[in-house]
Amino acid sequence: MRFFGCAALTAALLSLLGAPARAQDVTLTSRDGAVEISGVLIGFDGEFYRVDTIYGPLTLDGQGVVCTGPGCPDMEAHVARFRLSGTPVLGEMLMPALIETYADQRGLAVANEHDLFVLSDRETGHRVAEIALGLVSTEEGFADLLADAADIVMAAREPRPDEIERLREAGFGDLSDPARRHVVALDAIVPVVAPGHPVQHLAIEAVLGIVTGQITDWADLGGPDAPVTVHLLDRQNGLQQAIALRLLDGASPTPAARRHKDAAALSAAVAADPLGFGLTRFSALGDAQQLPLIGTCGLRQVATRQSVKTEDYPLVAPLFLYTPARRQPLFVREFFDWLDTAPAQLVIRRAGFVDQSRDTIPFGRQGDRLAQAIAQAGPEVPLSELQRLVAALAGAERLTTTFRFREGGSSELDAQSFGNVGALARALEAGLFDGRTLIFAGFTDGDGPAEANLGIARLRAEAVRDAVEAVATAADLSRVTLRVEAFGEVLPIACDQSPWGGVTNRRVEVWIR
CATH class of the missing domain: 3.30.1330.60 (OmpA-like domain)
Known part of the structure; x- marks a missing residue:
């Protein structure tokens, strides 16, 4: 049995009972009848009520209270509803595959209704969960969370300081807190050229020189006397933003770069361009050829499944799910726990990413x-x-x-x-x-x-x-x-x-x- 507050707080909360009823109004009464809390129901996850009161949002254990009022949910017919928004790198293939495998292991049927995944009991047809996927960008995913249009952000990078501050000020918690992120899969930033290119490795300094436009001719790198064609991702792409944050350190990429919507398109363009150079995802190499990174002491670093797992390759780019500082529905918490299991890791590997097994x-x-x-x-x-x-x-x-x-x-x-x-x-x-x-x-x-x-x-x-x-x-x-x-x-x-x-x-x- 749960009890709430002290006598003074109880008296203050009881004063809320005289307000006019609205469609989502509820009153939550402790099972001993000592405390009542009234407000507008924000959500119910099958376990906990979340209620907006004059004191701000409160989360209360459903087992410790009795709900009355027009907004009270049907305990038996509860459906977990949540929205993911962010990078298509996660949303196009990996998250659907993970959702479908998780549902199958729980004995649930899955229907995809225009990026809304409906999970139902196979015997009764009762809906268990509705999961919406918004395929935008990492930046727009954080913006959707801020606008309360998403519950979970699919991110190809960590949030920027300005995003962290805006979300903190809006009451979503500190997204720089490790507890707010979950690494779903691993990937890496890799330099690529066309197959058979005469340049077989590059120093990181040379990579930066090409991307910023300080190196414009392959002859400066031991290649043919010909201009370098630079291929980069769109500025709103999460990986490109990660490149800007981690590699360029405030420097601007060359304005002559050819921009591409996603890593697969960039890899295909570089593979078809004998003078091309690009930075793409390890998971989306396609027909492009990865260039090893080499240091002045002669050590070479190549992105492989093993070197990405160990981070021996320096440019690892994890893929994240970010959640605000509020209690997630039981279904979401169980799904996050399942993501660490062997079946989930196998799905991640089959989707072309590096798993964490x-x-x-x-x-x-x-x-x-x-x-x-x-x-x-x-x-x-x-x-x-x-x-x-x-x-x-x-x-x-x-x-x-x-x-x-x-x-x-x-x-x-x-x-x-x-x-x-x-x-x-x-x-x-x-x-x-x-x-x-x-x-x-x-x-x-x-x-x-x-x-x-x-x-x-x-x-x-x-x-x-x-x-x-x-x-x-x-x-x-x-x-x-x-x-x-x-x-x-x-x-x-x-x-x-x-x-x-x-x-x-x-x-x-x-x-x-």
């Missing part, structure tokens, strides 16, 4: 990284440190679950890594690592003294381990060993001198033995 990488496949580390060994990182790493990790396997931090040397986990905390905690709770040893291995970039970096690596590895333990409240941690190792700048993945090298090298890997 855990893979393992044997120690024996670390040859390139170890060779590079040996080549760069010196006074700061002696061979004895490499020998210590080999002794600690030999015979273990690396999980693709990796933790990285936001730019600028921050100790705050990035969006993908924050989701990894919960995923690893759930695996511990399920007993998937019982009898095994998990090694949280901390690494840094090469900026600063090696001894200090070793300490930083250990602190970050301990912080990640502690975060996972704190979330895994239902796990029996006596059945698994959680160990911390710190290796500092011993095993670089990218060149520190490149713009993204330091960010890529600052990480906590998880190894299992």
